[in-house]
Amino acid sequence: MGAGEILCFVGLRNEATLLPKLLDHYRGLGVDRFFFLDNGSTDGTRELILEQADSHCFHTEGSHFAENIDPPRWINTLMNVFGTGHWCLSIDADELLVYPDFERVDLHRLCDYLDATGSEAVIGSMIDMYADGPLAECGYDGKIPLIEASPYFDPEPGWLRARDGLYPPQQMFGGVRERVFWHGRFKLTFPPCLSKVPIVRWERGRHYHVAQHTISKVRFSELRVALLHFKFVWGFRQKSASSLSENTQLKEKTLEERAAYMEALERNPKLSLRNHRSVRYHDAAQLVDLGWMKTSDRYAEFVANAVGPRQGTAT
Numbered sequence: 001m002g003a004g005e006i007l008c009f010v011g012l013r014n015e016a017t018l019l020p021k022l023l024d025h026y027r028g029l030g031v032d033r034f035f036f037l038d039n040g041s042t043d044g045t046r047e048l049i050l051e052q053a054d055s056h057c058f059h060t061e062g063s064h065f066a067e068n069i070d071p072p073r074w075i076n077t078l079m080n081v082f083g084t085g086h087w088c089l090s091i092d093a094d095e096l097l098v099y100p101d102f103e104r105v106d107l108h109r110l111c112d113y114l115d116a117t118g119s120e121a122v123i124g125s126m127i128d129m130y131a132d133g134p135l136a137e138c139g140y141d142g143k144i145p146l147i148e149a150s151p152y153f154d155p156e157p158g159w160l161r162a163r164d165g166l167y168p169p170q171q172m173f174g175g176v177r178e179r180v181f182w183h184g185r186f187k188l189t190f191p192p193c194l195s196k197v198p199i200v201r202w203e204r205g206r207h208y209h210v211a212q213h214t215i216s217k218v219r220f221s222e223l224r225v226a227l228l229h230f231k232f233v234w235g236f237r238q239k240s241a242s243s244l245s246e247n248t249q250l251k252e253k254t255l256e257e258r259a260a261y262m263e264a265l266e267r268n269p270k271l272s273l274r275n276h277r278s279v280r281y282h283d284a285a286q287l288v289d290l291g292w293m294k295t296s297d298r299y300a301e302f303v304a305n306a307v308g309p310r311q312g313t314a315t
Helices: 019-029 045-050 073-083 107-116 175-181 236-246 253-267 284-290 297-305
Strands: 007-012 033-039 055-060 087-092 095-098 121-128 159-162 170-173 195-201 220-229
Touching: 007 019, 007 073, 019 045, 019 095, 033 045, 033 073, 045 055, 055 073, 073 087, 087 095, 087 107, 095 195, 107 195, 107 297, 121 175, 170 195, 175 253, 195 220, 220 297
Parallel strands: 007 033, 007 087, 033 055, 121 220
Antiparallel strands: 087 195, 095 220, 121 195, 159 170
């Protein structure tokens, strides 16, 4: 690996349909090299990764829910071996990173700004994207941009909960998954966490605690980025059911979430996520205006001095 390369780490399973769009998006942002952790794919995902000159594939047959969430041992290990000294992204295959002025500023310029301001990481908001119509009937063949297949989201950011001594010090919860799936479940468990730490300048010994939601001590930027989350774009019911059936003996937070999804779909097979308040995604400025992302005067000055536009948009 060359000095200054920006690396992207992805854990995935059976995502051959989404993988080309993921690669296009992150290459467009400026990622130099990908590290994929394939968890027993059977749909050609691993073979597709191996065809990519800028990608490395690691394979495991273990349980993602037992080994790569609380804590994410697999990803922490890969990042400590290969990511040390680099700016790294850690994302899921159904997440597309966007950030203030990403249409003009590529990741290398963004990371130059983070270095210049003494930052080591950036907090991200997860925005669940969805289509019109019944959730169970959503399909995706990879032929159109993800943002066209699932263009809607809830405009209000999630609510914040202070977590003293943790990084980040506040976590965001709620969003469309709380609105649709979490009625009456607060006594059992919190709704899905919508805050992550997707951008980190990795140093040896640094580690995520629970998925990418919390991390060891870092200096955060004043910026806040977003992850457009396409969980509902295809195979949602099948993936949820498969996760539950394969991990019947395991008690784990994200499995509890999947149980909530399945219960809601059983109650209403025609369940739709879009309502009268849903809005269509437009651009980074929209997410800043709504409060999902944050910018600053210092960053705006940096962007104004950036030379030339960046080619590429969310796909």
